[in-house]
Amino acid sequence: MDKVLPRKNRKKVKAIVIVIGIFLLTFITYKTFFQDVVLNVSKKEVRIRVVEEGYFEDYISFQGQVEPLHSMLVNIVEGGAIQELFVENGAIVETGEPLARLYNPSTEYSFMSQENALIEQMNNLNVSKMNIRNQEINLTKDLLSVQHDYKEAELMYELNKKLYDQEVLSKSDWERTKETFRYQKERKSLIEQSISKEKQTSEVQLAQIEQSLYVMQKSLVKLRENKENFLLVAPISGRLSSFDVILGKTYTAGESIGKIDVMKGYKLVAQVDEFYLERIQVGQKGQIDMKGELVAVEVKKIIPEVKSGRFEVQLDFMIDRTLKLQEGTSFGVKLFLSGKDKTLLLPKGNFYQETKGEWVYVVKGDKAERRKVELARENPAYYEVISGLEVGEEVIISSYRDYLRVEYLNIKE
Known part of the structure; x- marks a missing residue:
């Protein structure tokens, strides 16, 4: 006959079962994710480098192509x-x-038509100008004639006045003399006023004609220059x-159909990854290796427009003597982004792709242990070490792809 367990004993059994279940789950999880706690690797399969103390140079490397310092496009x-x-x-x-x-052909015909039209208009304006000049001459002749008639009437008036005062001239003749003089005087005044107004009008017309001729002449010159643009x-x-x-x-x-390169000086033109757009500035110094000689260069111009993930940087050669360069030649440029700082340095490697610089394998003898680190700046050769490593320690810098879940490595010869 089965014996009924007390309620307290049943609770205790249930608790034990739960604890055992949690333990088993934890064990299975651990075995699943960290089943390779220790892994044997061949020393030939890994790259090991030493942490060293030195000066960190914050620089980047890229390829620059030699181009003429100045060029001009040839446009149609x-x-x-x-x-x-x-x-x-x-x-x-x-x-x-x-x-x-x-x-x-169509453009040349258009030029010819425009040229003929301009010449015809200019000829018409010149004819108008000549007519106005002739009119001025006729008015001057009329004025001279009127002034002559007035002068004769004036002389006759003065002479007859004396004769009339001496009672030699009759009163009727004197009255005719006065009337003739009055008439010539008024006639002269009216004609002078009329001629003055005519001359003012003529001057305005001539000024307008001259301005029109000036504009047309400029248009004609420009038109003929445009005809020369076919050459x-x-x-x-x-x-x-x-x-x-x-x-x-x-x-x-x-349309641009070519360019002319001025054969006086060269520059380097490089396409740099957009990641460095905010870090590269005009005036930053760098260097290139030209057949074993280090030649200084300087950032002269930055074109911030990004195309296909890259932007353009132009650099000048900082050297007094003339360099024997060939357009299109490429050089590796080492551009310094800041000064030198003394710090711990870890050589670069493929491990960074898997760990993002958060941990590394530190080698001690024939073993390697996983350790958290903090890395900061980088250049093409080194990472700057902030914490987690000491001078002289050895680190595996090759790829960690095959043992990301491993805590320890046994390094075999």
Whole structure:
């Protein structure tokens, strides 16, 4: 016959079962995630480096390409088809030297029509100007005639007045003399006023005509200059590059068909990862290795526009003598972002991809132990160590991909 357990004993049994269950769950979880607590690795499979004390140089490395210090684009001014080529790509050209000739029948016909229209308008204005000048001459003649008649009437008036006062001239003759003099005087006054107004009007008309002729003359000069734009010439002296035009091909106005590189000085142009956009500044110094010689360079210009994850940096050569450079040559640039700081240094390695610098394997003899660390700045060669490591300690810096869940490593020869 079964014996009934007391209530207190049943509670105790239940508690024991729960504890055992938790223990088993913990054990299974631990075995699942940390089943390889210790792993044997070959020393040949890992890279081991020593933590050292030294000066941390905050720098980045990238490739820079040699380009001329100054260049100018060769642009099409008047669109058309290439009719004639005078030079080839790579030629040394002088300012104003013809490069190519274009042809555009419709544009040339338009230029001709505009030129003829302007010349006709200018001729009409010149005729109008001549008519006004002739009118002024006629008015001057009229004025001289009136003044002459007035002068004769005045002389006759003075003479007859004396004769009348001496009672030699009759009263009727004197009255006619006075009337003639009055008439010529009023006639002279009216005509002088009329001629004065006519001259003022003529001066305004002539000024307007001269202004119109000036504008038309400028337009005519510009039009003829535009006709000359079918002849493409070098804007500056230098080496012609990227000049790959094709005979018969049509190019539009404003289209760039090449450039001219000024053969006086060079610069380095680099495409740098956008990660460094906020860290690179104008004036920062760097260096390149040119056949074993370190040549100083300096950031001269930054173009912050990001394309495909990169932005452009232009650097000048900081050297007095002329360098023998070839356009298109690439150099590795070492650009310093700050000064040197004395600190602990850990050589760079692939381990960082898995740990993000939060922990490393520290080697002691033939074993390696997982340890938390704090890393800060980095350059192409080293990480800056903030805490977790000491000078002289050895660290595995190769990839941890195969033993991310392992606490200890046995390093075998």
